Amino acid sequence: MTGDLLNLEGVTKSYASGGLLARRTFNAVDGVSFALDASRPEIFAIIGESGSGKTTLARMILNMVAASAGAIRFRGKALATIRGRRARLDFMRQVQPIFQNPYEAFNPLKRVDRYLYATARRLAGVGRKEVDRVCDEALRKVGLSLAEVRGRFPHELSGGQLQRTAIARALISGPALLVADEPVSMVDASLRMSIVELFKALRDELGVSIVYITHDLATAYHISDRIIIMQKGRVVEGGDARTVLDNPQHPYSKLLKSAVLSPDNAGIDAQAATHASDPNTVPVNVRSV
Numbered sequence: 058m059t060g061d062l063l064n065l066e067g068v069t070k071s072y073a074s075g076g077l078l079a080r081r082t083f084n085a086v087d088g089v090s091f092a093l094d095a096s097r098p099e100i101f102a103i104i105g106e107s108g109s110g111k112t113t114l115a116r117m118i119l120n121m122v123a124a125s126a127g128a129i130r131f132r133g134k135a136l137a138t139i140r141g142r143r144a145r146l147d148f149m150r151q152v153q154p155i156f157q158n159p160y161e162a163f164n165p166l167k168r169v170d171r172y173l174y175a176t177a178r179r180l181a182g183v184g185r186k187e188v189d190r191v192c193d194e195a196l197r198k199v200g201l202s203l204a205e206v207r208g209r210f211p212h213e214l215s216g217g218q219l220q221r222t223a224i225a226r227a228l229i230s231g232p233a234l235l236v237a238d239e240p241v242s243m244v245d246a247s248l249r250m251s252i253v254e255l256f257k258a259l260r261d262e263l264g265v266s267i268v269y270i271t272h273d274l275a276t277a278y279h280i281s282d283r284i285i286i287m288q289k290g291r292v293v294e295g296g297d298a299r300t301v302l303d304n305p306q307h308p309y310s311k312l313l314k315s316a317v318l319s320p321d322n323a324g325i326d327a328q329a330a331t332h333a334s335d336p337n338t339v340p341v342n343v344r345s346v
């Protein structure tokens with residue numbers, strides 16, 4: 058397929074802040090632009106400290122929150138124009154979320170296979186007789202099987218197994234894009250690399266693109282094709298992951314780099330760079346890098 062899978066142009070999200078008497082607005086996300094090519098599946102990392110706007114951006118890409126300005130297009134269609142149940146379901150089939158905490162994503166009182174079955178039946182429209190096979194296939198793509206998770210409650214699986222199950226669930230509808238918001242930060246450090254390695258396999262074997270949101274530079278360096286670095290809602294630097302992280306230009310990126318680079322350090326985060334702020338930073342259009 059040619060053209061952009063995902064295209065963001067000047068995407069901004071404003072919120073009100075302050076009390077009634079000192080009301081003002083601030084931009085949680087401020088003029089972010091980038092595009093993913095439909096013909097080249099990739100892992101695109103969005104990196105930044107807490108409060109830099111990553112989750113807000115993810116929620117806009119998932120069409121859970123509307124942008125205040127700018128446009129997000131998926132396969133050429135502006136998300137703002139998606140109306141009605143059918144169009145929403147169609148979008149959800151193609152763009153699936155992976156959330157940070159798998160124990161929050163699954164109700165503790167509900168068996169996890171119920172989620173897989175419901176997704177297969179309702180979202181992917183799988184017939185009753187095919188449900189087991191489809192769920193098993195999705196689980197096998199993440200290194201599990203239906204036999205391993207059938208009848209289990211969330212607490213009966215490890216954090217890593219549960220996050221894999223969440224990824225399997227996201228794969229059932231055959232999405233072209235996964236938006237993974239801090240998908241390994243609640244997973245044991247020893248299992249993180251195996252889950253991010255799984256993203257690489259999904260990219261290479263299934264052709265799925267992944268927006269990987271993280272403050273963990275080690276995993277981002279290890280698996281990403283391209284990255285953007287966000288600070289206070291703005292993109293301060295972006296481009297090829299290795300190029301940016303090997304030779305960062307922005308003071309904030311330089312501090313991030315000084316914190317981590319080895320995959321063995323997969324727990325070090327970006328918070329150390331909190332003070333590398335430069336309020337005069339000009340937003341970067343990643344298309345041009």
Ligand SMILES: Nc1ncnc2c1ncn2[C@@H]1O[C@H](COP(=O)(O)OP(=O)(O)OP(=O)(O)O)[C@@H](O)[C@H]1O
Pocket residue numbers: 072073085105106107108109110111112113114
């Ligand atoms: N619904 C909202 N109303 C008001 N402010 C909000 C809302 N959602 C987010 N914010 C603010 O927007 C800014 C960006 O938040 P966001 O959660 O996107 O950052 P983040 O980079 O994902 O941080 P974290 O890693 O801690 O989740 C923060 O200052 C946050 O307080």
